[in-house]
Amino acid sequence: QKEVEQDPGPLSVPEGAIVSLNCTYSNSAFQYFMWYRQYSRKGPELLMYTYSSGNKEDGRFTAQVDKSSKYISLFIRDSQPSDSATYLCAMRALTGGGNKLTFGTGTQLKVEL
Amino acid sequence: DVKVTQSSRYLVKRTGEKVFLECVQDMDHENMFWYRQDPGLGLRLIYFSYDVKMKEKGDIPEGYSVSREKKERFSLILESASTNQTSMYLCASSFWVRGGTGELFFGEGSRLTVL
Numbered sequence: 594q595k596e597v598e599q600d601p602g603p604l605s606v607p608e609g610a611i612v613s614l615n616c617t618y619s620n621s622a623f624q625y626f627m628w629y630r631q632y633s634r635k636g637p638e639l640l641m642y643t644y645s646s647g648n649k650e651d652g653r654f655t656a657q658v659d660k661s662s663k664y665i666s667l668f669i670r671d672s673q674p675s676d677s678a679t680y681l682c683a684m685r686a687l688t689g690g691g692n693k694l695t696f697g698t699g700t701q702l703k704v705e706l
Numbered sequence: 707d708v709k710v711t712q713s714s715r716y717l718v719k720r721t722g723e724k725v726f727l728e729c730v731q732d733m734d735h736e737n738m739f740w741y742r743q744d745p746g747l748g749l750r751l752i753y754f755s756y757d758v759k760m761k762e763k764g765d766i767p768e769g770y771s772v773s774r775e776k777k778e779r780f781s782l783i784l785e786s787a788s789t790n791q792t793s794m795y796l797c798a799s800s801f802w803v804r805g806g807t808g809e810l811f812f813g814e815g816s817r818l819t820v821l
Contacts, residue, residue, distance in 0.1 A: 599748075601746065627809075629810075634814070634815070635814055635815070636710070636796055636798070636812030636813050636814050636815055637749075637796075637810075637812050638811075638812065639809045639810070642809065681748065681749065683810075693751060693754070693764070694810065696748050696749040697748060698746060698747065698748035699748055699749075
C-alpha cells in the first residue's frame with residue numbers, strides 16, 4: 594500500500610464549478626501538507642502549504658487537513674479553464690525522513706468552457 | 707524569480723549509452739533533488755543532496771548516480787541507459803528548514819527516451 598493515495602482522474606468539470614481534490618495517507622508522522630500544480634510540459638509549482646490540521650484559504654483555493662481521518666483536500670471555487678492542470682499532494686514529517694517529501698500520483702483536472 | 711534550469715528538455719539515447727542530466731539553481735539552496743515522473747506512479751525520488759559533495763539515496767536509486775561538486779549544480783548520471791529508464795526527469799531545489807525540506811522549486815523537466 595502506498596503511503597499517499599490520490600485518485601488520478603481525469604476529472605472534467607464545467608467552468609464555474611467547485612472542484613474537490615483529495616488525498617489519503619497512512620503515515621501518522623506527516624505534519625506538513627502541500628498541494629503542487631503542474632501544467633502540461635512544466636515542472637510542478639507550490640500552490641498551498643499547511644501545517645498540521647485545519648483550513649487555509651488563498652483566493653479561490655482552500656486546503657483542508659483532517660489528521661484524525663488522514664485525509665487532505667483542495668477545493669477550487671469558481672473554477673476557470675486556466676485551472677486545468679495536474680494537482681499533486683505532497684507531505685512530510687516534522688523531523689527526520691531525510692528531508693523528503695512524499696507525493697501522491699496527481700489528479701488531472703480539466704475545466705471546460 | 708527562483709530559477710531551476712535543466713540543460714536538456716528532450717533527449718533520445720540508445721540502450722547502454724551513458725547519460726548526463728544537468729541541473730543548475732540560482733537561489734543558493736542547500737537541498738537539491740532528482741525525481742522521475744511516470745504515469746500512474748507519480749513523482750519518485752531518485753537521489754537528493756543537502757550539501758556539496760553529499761548525497762543520499764531516494765526511493766529508486768538503482769541504475770543512477772549523482773554528482774554535486776558545486777552548490778548550484780546537481781547532475782544525474784545513468785551509467786548504462788536501459789529502456790525502463792525512459793521517463794520524465796525533474797530536478798528540484800529547496801532551502802533546508804527545521805525538520806527538513808522547505809518549498810521545492812522544480813525545473814521544467816527532461817524527457818528521456820531510451821531506444
